[in-house]
Amino acid sequence: MTKTADDCIFCKIASGEMEVPLVYEDDHVVAFDDISPKSVVHTLIVPKEHIANLNDDPSPELLAQVFGAVPEVARIKGIDQSGYRIVQNNGDDACQTVHHLHVHLQGGEQLPV
Ligand code: 5GP
Ligand code: ZN
Secondary structure (H helix, E strand, C coil): CCCCCCCCHHHHHHHCCCCCCEEEECCCEEEEECCCCCCCEEEEEEECCCCCCHHHCCCHHHHHHHHHCHHHHHHHHCCCCCCEEEECCCCHHHCCCCCCCCEEEEECCCCCC
């Protein structure tokens, strides 16, 4: 059974308890647009299993599932050819606000250096 956490917004979205339009879904990962986009395209790629961040001992398989979904989500968002950036925040100094591992996929415009 997939590990989840109470009061975790991304667990609720990943399980379907909270309905948001999904950009992508497979057996292990969901992707949905950020509620507060910082770029023209700003989509979050999230494992269905609750893992707080990279310090929470994610398995190599889980990391491959999350990062492996990035090119497909970029294709779906139409930014695979124009280019994109991924960001993954861990802990306070990185301003991680949702403590469920996620990758930000950003693009759709020229991003700052
Ligand atoms: P972090 O700073 O933890 O790396 O990024 C968390 C991201 O999740 C932020 O960009 C924030 O806007 C986004 N976010 C927080 N709550 C929600 C939500 O309920 N729905 C969606 N779609 N995005 C959210
Ligand atoms: Zn969670």
